[in-house]
Amino acid sequence: MQKPGIQLLFMLPAFLIFTLFIMIPMAGSFYFSLTDWDGLNPHFHFIGIQNYEKLIHDSEVWIALKNTIVFALLVTVFQNVLSLLLAILVDGSSWIKRFLRVFYLVPAILSALAIGFIWSYLYNPVFGLINAGLENIGLGSWAQDWLGDPKWSMYSVVFTNIWQWTGLSIVIYLAGLQAIPADLYEAGDIDGASRWQRFSRITFPLIAPAFTVNILISIIGSMKVFDIIFVMTKGGPGTATESLSILLYKKAFNFNEMGYGTSIAIVMFVIILLISVFQLRILRRREIEA
Template identity: 40%
Template structure:
């Protein structure tokens, strides 16, 4: 609630001016929308792929441990490193993605992945899903191993096939894993910073800016620390409200099951 610039020890109290100013800040509004879209896309994407990987790797087939390690390996890499690697892969002229598409005769699918206003954010979301799906896989695998085998045997005796066993036995008992992956995924998505900064720096235009990237630029480039802190408070409130809603709904589902 001040106009502190981060350097001068003198500052003035401005009340709610910083918060009210954000209501007319088109850049912040675009970043707020991008952040919500990024968080939802990341959360759902990594949960779905994590569950699919867990179901595929839940068993005793040969090479299972190897594939688990492969799928989990992006999780232990630095987000900055991942961002720089994928920025090179997405490069429209020298990137391997367009090179592969052209070599397969699919040049029509080659795009300027990080330079297109309509594709840039989705391209970053795809990388974040690739990076986080392995962690969700691990959570789902741990939950799958706790499901009693007697339930599957009983369902099989009753004539339930694989799909019905999943719907009626497996999925209802995955409540704890679903709660963890959805809540943590949403929190991480709403705090998005590293991947966006290393891949696009918020561009093109405001297409991939998040609340965190705008907050960083406002504080350390424009020296408007009071305004940046107001953005941080709004981000905290949004994360807090969404987390409470998620925990309430998902824990109620666990109890109902």
């Protein structure tokens, strides 16, 4: 039996790395959120919670928070519904289903920068392929300025984000589906269960762990979304797609309000943490009940 001291010695490298790259930066960020640092001047002042008081009364912060929540809800719901349906469709051993699994996963391995530029081109109101395609099939009246119109910009970015990450969710759901014993479905067939009964009473309860993982990944990823919005709209038009991450970037780097921007980052971290813990407790309870 190994001595406790030996076990702690093996844990020490990981603990040092975690402390150096996670804990110390987090503590530094919290400290800078209590200052008026502009990100450039080596001299700054400790101002306490003034940055936090300021953001409570900042209407732009509330708009960004609303946009972030809307984005997260749309992405989480539609991405998981779509990916679960597709996972059920491609669950099998035929060559076409194996091909589709790879096909759906390709966008997830591309960079957000490339995807943002590609879809910005597709959405372009003048020479974009989406409007051109609508014109060619006689639906020219449906053509829109997809990224320039506040009514459509959020939905356009949400669609692009779902397109990128649905493949990853499919892989996770497939792992859950393939872990379900085949004899359970055979028993359901013997009992005369319909397709819906097979799904609702066998499939859905038994993929609860995969559902938990996908929901958490979707929530966390969409609540801190930055890259795809920055490339496609930079938070515009106006503040129609401005998320908390985009606002943080603007305050810290465009207006040299590093202390204020860091306070937004701290608040965003707390919000994501609370939502994630709340979701995890609910989803874990569902796993136990299932």
